Amino acid sequence: MNSQVQAAGLTLAELSTKAAEKIVEHNSWQNILLEQQSDGVYLLTVNRPKVLNALNAETLAELDQVLDMVARATDIRVLLITGASEKAFVAGADIAHMSKLTALEGKYFAEQGMAVFRKLENLPVPAIALVNGYALGGGCELAMSCDFILAAENARFGQPEVNLGVTPGFGGSQRLTRLVGRGMAMELLTTGRMMNAEEALQRGLANHVYPQGELLTEGNKLAEQIASKSRTAVQLTKQLVQRGQDLDLDNACVMESDVFGLSFSTADRHEGMSAFLEGRKPEFS
CATH class of the missing domain: 3.90.226.10 (2-enoyl-CoA Hydratase; Chain A, domain 1)
Incomplete structure (x- = not known):
């Protein structure tokens, strides 16, 4: 410490x-x-x-x-x-x-x-x-x-x-x-x-x-x-931009697909999509 x-x-x-x-x-x-x-x-x-x-x-x-x-x-x-x-x-x-x-x-x-x-x-x-x-x-x-x-x-x-x-x-x-x-x-x-x-x-x-x-x-x-956005989604997006900029496009897109799939495991994904379908503002955790 x-x-x-x-x-x-x-x-x-x-x-x-x-x-x-x-x-x-x-x-x-x-x-x-x-x-x-x-x-x-x-x-x-x-x-x-x-x-x-x-x-x-x-x-x-x-x-x-x-x-x-x-x-x-x-x-x-x-x-x-x-x-x-x-x-x-x-x-x-x-x-x-x-x-x-x-x-x-x-x-x-x-x-x-x-x-x-x-x-x-x-x-x-x-x-x-x-x-x-x-x-x-x-x-x-x-x-x-x-x-x-x-x-x-x-x-x-x-x-x-x-x-x-x-x-x-x-x-x-x-x-x-x-x-x-x-x-x-x-x-x-x-x-x-x-x-x-x-x-x-x-x-x-x-x-x-x-x-x-x-x-x-x-x-x-x-x-x-x-x-106001999903903290997890923002953090993952930042990682995609940073890590992908020095990769070739094929490998960068593979990385994006993997992270996109990972984001489906989060509570924020469920809340964001539910809020959209219900016509309300999401309340991200």
């Missing part, structure tokens, strides 16, 4: 039953906030506004802890992620921290970020990035590790590591290529230029763009819509 769980006095059993309420009540993170927005919807905020929410080793460690808890909490259905600033989502990794690292320490820092972002990517529930300003370097990598991105009109995306004489270290070269294509990724990665919200929308990096003052409201609306 990790130190944050011990500090909160939580057992593993508590982490699987209404755990999110206990996490929020007892959390003592210095750089992260976790708040309930509505039934099943929680907001995780990177809270270092004085440095535009830049990611250092301590912040990554706290992210790692909270993601473990989110993965176990049965009452979390959707996780929203944003930054505590009107200027930045996450402006990048903390350069003051990185400037002191040796080559080996730099490798370890990259491996820490990689592990945390893969954990985010593999959460059983959907994670939605609310990009409310600069999402550069590690911030862009954090946003791309979510299932999709909603952007404010003032959002700016980029992987400007070449300006510092280094490469992306938290998966930026790989996720950006998969999202916007090889040519555009190479342009962004080798020039270090920023992409505004409208271009991010056109390139398929962002799903929607909203005025900054409406971003959280619109994010909550979309999250609540997802949270």
